[in-house]
Amino acid sequence: MVKKANSEGQAQQSLRDKIVSETEAFLASGKKIQEIPNGVSGQNSQSGSRHIRISTKKD
Numbered sequence: 482m483v484k485k486a487n488s489e490g491q492a493q494q495s496l497r498d499k500i501v502s503e504t505e506a507f508l509a510s511g512k513k514i515q516e517i518p519n520g521v522s523g524q525n526s527q528s529g530s531r532h533i534r535i536s537t538k539k540d
Contacts, residue, residue: 508514 504514
């Protein structure tokens with residue numbers, strides 16, 4: 482099991498490195514990262530809530 486944990490750790494580190502390099506390239510291209518304050522929603526509150534149907538079972 483040590484081998485599996487090590488390879489998972491390497492995969493995670495590889496993913497982290499990729500995210501860092503992509504973020505650096507994004508910022509180097511002159512683009513900026515917008516920080517969204519806590520509590521702000523991406524849903525348009527004027528359109529009402531969106532209901533999600535989990536199953537097609539009829540009552």
